[in-house]
Each structure stands twice: as structure tokens, then as C-alpha cells.
Amino acid sequence: MIPVISDPESLTTPATNARDETGSTFDLLADRRRRIVLRYLEESDARVSMDDLADHVALEERPGESGPVADLGDALLGTRRRVRVALRHVHVPKLDAADAVDFDPDANTVSLREPGAKLLGQLDSIDE
Template identity: 40%
Template sequence: MDHPETDARAGGRDDVDAVFSALAHERRRLVLRALSGTEGHVADLDALVETVRDEAGSSDATGDDERREVRAALRHVHLPKLVASGLVEYDAETERVRGSAGAVERRLLAATEAYTAEPSS
């Protein structure tokens, strides 16, 4: 799943956009916050679904419908974006998500290095 234009692990100028884009959505921030509160920064998808569902507030959908919607959005939108930005690892087979302590800070620092290393014009 390589996306050179959004893959912050590749290095370069797009790092900043990829990291900030990953952090822009509330559900992705909730996932990162939930992972930071777990031992080893690991959680299964079902636990993240419940956390996001509870924290984001409920919608008009029934509980099961809402869980399915949150689960689909995490699997197909939010987790791939977090993976592409280098903030989490996701094993779709086991449905385990692993964050890294300080990943956000490291990715932001690495993303901005290209700008601080350039001479000013």
C-alpha cells in the first residue's frame, strides 16, 4: 500500500502534509489517544471502534449500525491514512493496531527537518 504522495515515511516535502492530514480528523486523533493509553500502545480494532464511538458521540444510527459504520470508516479510511503517515501499524489479518510512543512528535520533527535544513533565500 504505497502512496508516494502521502507516505510520510518516504521523506521529503510531502511529510508535513501527510502527518498533518493524518492528524486533521477527530477519529484519527481519538485512535492515537486510545493507543497511547494502552500497554505497549497496542489495541484490537473492536476496542478502537468502541472508543471512537463513545468519544465521538453517538449519531442517529442504532448501536449496531453505528458500530459497523465506525468500523468500516476505521478500516478503510482512518487506519490506512495513519499507516501511510507512519503513525501506526495495522495488521488487517489479526485486526491489531500498534502505535509508537512519541510517534506523532517524531513524525512531525522528521517532517519539518527538510524545511529547517534549507538555506533561506
Template identity: 30%
Template structure:
């Protein structure tokens, strides 16, 4: 998530990043690993969480979805590091998510203060 952006954009980025169940599953799986994982293996694991008995086609679709949509978004946010040539991905850090969440909390607190101030004004 890019620094020095207009207020609210990091919050929007965070909620967009976490809005998809496959991205949340990817973060969860990768954060628990100490080493990189192959994109195909990741696709198999997420497909197994998504469908009771995923077919080869389900895993293929998941791989394509990860490769072209979910992993680039997570990589752009600096949550994961992808080596698309080697077809490997690894978790990098929670900081972008934590910073976005902290900004969201601050925004909600300011909103509460503003609402309280308006209700107290005669």
C-alpha cells in the same frame, strides 16, 4: 511520513493526518496503551466518544471507517502498526508527528524572518 520529500510535504502530511477527529482520537487512545487492541474494540471506544449512545450500526460504521480510511493513513505514517489479518492495531511512536511539527515550526520561523527582512528593506 516519507523521508527526503520536497519541503512542505511533511507539513501537509502532518496536518492532513491530524485533520480528522477520529484519527486524533485513535492516536490518543492507542498512545496510552501498552498492548495492541482489536479494531472492533477501538471502534467501540471511538464511537462512544463520538456519540452519546452509539448503536450497533454506529460502531459498525466506525469500524469500517477505521479499517478502510483512518488506520491505513496512520499506518502509512508509521504512527501505528496494523495487522489487518488479525484485526489488531498498536501505537508505534510519536516521531513522525514530532518531525512534521518541527518542520512546520521551522517553516513558520523562516516565514517570519523573511517577512521581517522585507519590512526592513528600504
């Protein structure tokens, strides 16, 4: 026997906005490079050039090594180029589309926006 339901709206599926928002947050924070970008921008408190950002990300990905990129020699030069291309064409535009950063492709600079700071807050609460 099929039950009779007097409220047709009860048959609709619940809104998935909260789930979609959570999914997009995890998607943004899932990649290590995007997390590095957000943390670096938070520390800088100013617009950062893509070259400086690529240098920082390349150095963060090579644990145990520090100092300017020039000190690491030609071995890091190819890595830095790959990182810069990935940041410019994948990671920074994705963060910009989510309003986490402000990306100016003409000036080749990036800065943190308020939603990006909130993402970092969520990341910090997850880390704890």
C-alpha cells in the same frame, strides 16, 4: 532589461520537503477519528483489537454518554459498524502508511509506533 544571473542553480525552486512533511502531518491530524485513535493507542500501551478501537471511537463521538456499548442499545450498533468500517478501510490504513501505527489486518489489531507518538506530541503543542 533582463538581469544576468551567473549561478543557474539560483533559478531553481527551493526544496519543498519541509512543506510536504508539514502538510502530511496536518492531513493525518485533520480528522477527529484519527486523533482519537492515536490518543487511545497511546493510553493503551499495547496492541488493540479493531473492535475495541471502534467501540472507543464510537463512544468518544457521542459526548456525555459512557459505559460499555451494550448499555447504549441498538441505536449505537449501526454507528459502531460504520465506525469500524471507516477505521479499517480509511483511517487506520492511512495512519499505517504514514508509519504512525502498526496495523495487522490478519490479526485485526493496531498498535502505536514512534512516529505516531511524535504526531501526538505535535498535536499537544498545537493544543497548548
